[in-house]
Amino acid sequence: MFWNIVCLALINIKRKRLIFINYFVIAFFISQELFLINISTNLLRFPDFKAIQAFFYIIAFSVLFISIILLAAASTLFIRFRGQELGILRIHGVRKSDILFLSSFEIFFISLGGALAGTFCIILLILSKVLYLPYFFEGLKKLKLMKLIGLGGQTISGVVIIELIITMIIVSLLLKKDIPNLLRGSL
Amino acid sequence: MSIKVISVSKVYPNATGSVSSVYAIKNINIDINEGSYTFISGPTGSGKTTLLSLLAGIIYPSQGEIIFGDTHFPSDSDEKVSLFREKYIGYIPQNTFLINDFTVLENVLSPNLFLKRRIKQLKSSALILLEKLGLLNKKNANPTQLSGGEMKKVMIARALVKKPLYVIADEPFSELDNESINVVINIMNEEHKSGASIIFASHDPFTFGANADIYTLSKGQITEYRREVNDEPSELRMQA
Numbered sequence: 001m002f003w004n005i006v007c008l009a010l011i012n013i014k015r016k017r018l019i020f021i022n023y024f025v026i027a028f029f030i031s032q033e034l035f036l037i038n039i040s041t042n043l044l045r046f047p048d049f050k051a052i053q054a055f056f057y058i059i060a061f062s063v064l065f066i067s068i069i070l071l072a073a074a075s076t077l078f079i080r081f082r083g084q085e086l087g088i089l090r091i092h093g094v095r096k097s098d099i100l101f102l103s104s105f106e107i108f109f110i111s112l113g114g115a116l117a118g119t120f121c122i123i124l125l126i127l128s129k130v131l132y133l134p135y136f137f138e139g140l141k142k143l144k145l146m147k148l149i150g151l152g153g154q155t156i157s158g159v160v161i162i163e164l165i166i167t168m169i170i171v172s173l174l175l176k177k178d179i180p181n182l183l184r185g186s187l
Numbered sequence: 188m189s190i191k192v193i194s195v196s197k198v199y200p201n202a203t204g205s206v207s208s209v210y211a212i213k214n215i216n217i218d219i220n221e222g223s224y225t226f227i228s229g230p231t232g233s234g235k236t237t238l239l240s241l242l243a244g245i246i247y248p249s250q251g252e253i254i255f256g257d258t259h260f261p262s263d264s265d266e267k268v269s270l271f272r273e274k275y276i277g278y279i280p281q282n283t284f285l286i287n288d289f290t291v292l293e294n295v296l297s298p299n300l301f302l303k304r305r306i307k308q309l310k311s312s313a314l315i316l317l318e319k320l321g322l323l324n325k326k327n328a329n330p331t332q333l334s335g336g337e338m339k340k341v342m343i344a345r346a347l348v349k350k351p352l353y354v355i356a357d358e359p360f361s362e363l364d365n366e367s368i369n370v371v372i373n374i375m376n377e378e379h380k381s382g383a384s385i386i387f388a389s390h391d392p393f394t395f396g397a398n399a400d401i402y403t404l405s406k407g408q409i410t411e412y413r414r415e416v417n418d419e420p421s422e423l424r425m426q427a
Contacts, residue, residue: 001300001301004300004301004306005300005301007300008297008300011293012288015288015289016288084284084286085286087284088284088285088286088297088298089297089298089301090245090269091243091245091272091278091280091284091298092272092273092278092298092299092345092346092349093269093270093271093272093273093274093276093298093301094269094273094298094301095265095266095269095270095273095301096265096266096269097266098301178246179245179246180240180245180246183280183282183284
């Protein structure tokens with residue numbers, strides 16, 4: 001059953017690209033902001049950099065906050081578009097926990113993809129000096145590869161956890177609706 | 188195991204969210220035995236769909252109780268009622284509900300992927316059913332490419348593929364031509380012979396063999412009950 005659900009999650013992502021693209025894009029942006037926050041915390045430690053660090057924090061946290069609101073909206077749309085499908089599954093005895101399990105796999109895969117792409121892009125932007133800050137660049141040069149991978153991993157897992165938590169809250173709230181309402185899509 | 192419906196009433200909330208005083212069904216008492224044929228008739232708005240949805244555990248009663256073995260609803264958890272639907276119920280809704288992103292075969296299989304059964308086994312059962320229903324050549328088609336009758340047949344295959352103990356069908360013959368109706372009737376008779384109970388609501392006239400329970404609903408209440416008994420084998424036929 002576990003592998004059936006994993007396969008179904010991957011098929012759903014492939015077939016419902018238009019719905020899942022939202023999650024990819026949001027994960028892409030959240031990962032960039034989280035990476036900036038992580039790297040600012042690690043590289044801009046000296047008192048001289050306090051102002052720059054604060055500037056980065058404000059920008060990154062603002063974008064992060066907006067992205068999380070967008071994520072909640074995307075999750076509501078996600079359920080609204082898929083209400084009938086979830087209703088069909090529920091009619092045939094699929095439990096709410098199984099639907100949460102399926103949704104979590106879908107979100108895990110898509111947010112992992114978005115976060116990987118986003119983190120990779122922001123590292124490229126910093127290295128190519130598009131997002132140029134000498135402190136960053138100098139700091140990055142001194143940064144060991146393992147530390148960089150660690151920061152990337154921290155960012156990616158952060159994004160996946162944020163997307164999973166918000167989506168699961170919205171999906172479980174909306175699954176409280178009864179089956180006829182899910183089938184009608186009246187949420 | 189039988190499904191016991193004890194003094195069940197259902198009231199729906201109105202558009203403002205407050206519970207209306209109009210009963211969809213009121214004080215219904217029915218016993219549906221394993222291996223029986225049950226036919227629910229009645230005019231539009233008499234409560235047939237509500238009664239079938241209650242029997243399938245899709246909606247819960249506002250008053251009264253439905254008992255199946257050790258499952259009681261509304262008092263049992265959603266988890267337990269879902270398990271009841273998964274293990275014992277094959278429900279065919281009146282309206283067409285298919286997943287448009289999936290092929291016909293995937294639509295038949297998808298709700299059953301969560302069952303602890305081998306997908307290979309389910310797939311072969313699905314293909315046999317699709318062949319009987321004349322849809323084997325459309326197994327890879329998208330539901331949007333099907334006619335209304337074909338969509339109905341896909342829903343019938345989806346409900347029957349897991350070999351449920353109770354087949355609950357709401358107007359299963361709507362949108363079907365006479366030839367297709369006969370095919371569906373034959374499939375239902377086969378299910379019945381293999382031990383399944385068939386419960387369905389329909390406007391169409393049918394005759395029954397032995398052990399058919401016929402309930403007539405009007406304004407949410409059972410106004411007539413009769414049991415058709417004769418020497419012929421227990422099977423469903425269209426009335427001449």
